[in-house]
Amino acid sequence: MSTHLRKYLRVDKMPHIWCPGCGHGIVLNSLIRAIDQVGLKKENTVVVSGIGCSSRAPGYLDFNTLHTTHGRAIAFATGVKHANSDLNVIVLSGDGDCSAIGGNHLIHAARRNINITTILFNNNIYGMTSGQYSPMTPQDALATTSPYGNAEQPFDICDLVRAAGSTYVARASTYGTKQMIQLITNALAHDGFSFVEALSQCPTYYGRRNKLRTAIDIMNWQKENTISKKAADKLPEEKVAGKIVLGELYRNEDKMEYTKKYDEMVNSVKERELKNE
Numbered sequence: 246m247s248t249h250l251r252k253y254l255r256v257d258k259m260p261h262i263w264c265p266g267c268g269h270g271i272v273l274n275s276l277i278r279a280i281d282q283v284g285l286k287k288e289n290t291v292v293v294s295g296i297g298c299s300s301r302a303p304g305y306l307d308f309n310t311l312h313t314t315h316g317r318a319i320a321f322a323t324g325v326k327h328a329n330s331d332l333n334v335i336v337l338s339g340d341g342d343c344s345a346i347g348g349n350h351l352i353h354a355a356r357r358n359i360n361i362t363t364i365l366f367n368n369n370i371y372g373m374t375s376g377q378y379s380p381m382t383p384q385d386a387l388a389t390t391s392p393y394g395n396a397e398q399p400f401d402i403c404d405l406v407r408a409a410g411s412t413y414v415a416r417a418s419t420y421g422t423k424q425m426i427q428l429i430t431n432a433l434a435h436d437g438f439s440f441v442e443a444l445s446q447c448p449t450y451y452g453r454r455n456k457l458r459t460a461i462d463i464m465n466w467q468k469e470n471t472i473s474k475k476a477a478d479k480l481p482e483e484k485v486a487g488k489i490v491l492g493e494l495y496r497n498e499d500k501m502e503y504t505k506k507y508d509e510m511v512n513s514v515k516e517r518e519l520k521n522e
C-alpha cells in the first residue's frame with residue numbers, strides 16, 4: 246500500500262487476524278481508497294463494527310473506532326450519529342452480523358434514511374465461529390449447520406434494504422476492486438442511509454466445504470456468476486436470472502435525511518419555547 250494510504254492504518258496492530266486468501270482485506274483496502282477519494286478527516290469520522298472476522302476491520306483503521314457487540318453495530322452507530330450529526334459514520338459488518346442478529350437494526354436505519362454508510366462483507370458464512378450458514382448462504386451450500394446442504398433461501402439484501410427505505414444501494418465484489426472503490430466512494434458521499442454489499446470470500450470455512458478451495462476459485466466463481474447492472478438492464482429477464490447484479494442498484498437524492506429532519510424539529514421546538522408559545 247502506498248505511503249499516503251498507510252496513514253489511515255494502525256500499522257502497530259499488524260499482522261491482521263485474517264486467513265491467507267480472506268477477502269475482507271480487499272474490502273478494507275477499497276474502503277481506505279474510497280475514504281481518501283472523498284477526503285474524510287480522521288477526527289470527524291467514526292467506524293463502527295459488531296463481532297466477526299469482518300468486524301475486526303475497524304481495529305486496523307486509524308480513525309475513531311467502536312468494536313461493539315454482535316449484530317448491534319448499526320444501533321451504536323445510530324447513537325453516535327444522533328449525538329453529533331456532523332460526524333461521518335461508517336458501519337462494517339458481516340453477513341451474519343448484519344442480516345441475522347442485526348437485521349432489524351439494518352431495516353430501521355434504512356427506513357429512517359439516517360446518514361450512515363454500511364458495508365456488508367458478504368462471505369456467505371459465519372466465518373469467525375467456523376462456518377455456520379447465515380441468511381445469506383446460498384441454497385444447497387454446505388456449512389457446519391447444513392451438512393447435507395442449506396434448505397433455506399438467502400436474502401437479496403440489496404432488495405431488502407432498498408424496500409426498507411435506503412437511498413443508496415450498491416453491490417460490488419472483491420473480483421472487481423475498481424468498481425468496489427467507486428461504489429464505496431459514492432456511498433460515503435451520499436447524504437442518507439447508504440449500503441454497499443461487498444461480495445467477499447472465506448476460503449477457510451465456505452470455500453473448503455463448497456468445492457471452492459482457494460480465494461482464486463471463489464473470485465472466479467464471482468466472475469462467472471455476476472453481471473453488471475448496465476449489461477443486465479439491456480438483457481431480457483430470463484437471461485439475467487440466477488446472476489448476481491453488480492453496480493449502483495438504487496439512488497434517491499430527494500428523500501430527507503433523518504438527523505437533518507430531527508435537528509430541524511428540535512430547533513423549531515426551541516424557537517417556540519423562546520417565544521413562550
Ligand SMILES: Cc1ncc(C[n+]2csc(CCOP(=O)(O)OP(=O)(O)O)c2C)c(N)n1
Nearest residue numbers: 296297298299315339340341342371372373
Ligand atoms: C450475541 C452473540 N451471539 C453470537 C455470537 C457469536 N458470534 C461471533 S462472530 C459470529 C458470526 C460472524 O459471522 P459474520 O457476521 O458473517 O462475519 P464473518 O466472521 O463471516 O466475517 C457469531 C455468531 C456473539 N459473539 N454474540
Ligand code: SF4
Nearest residue numbers: 263264267298372447
Ligand atoms: S475464517 Fe474466513 S472470514 Fe474469517 S479470516 Fe478466515 S477466511 Fe476470513
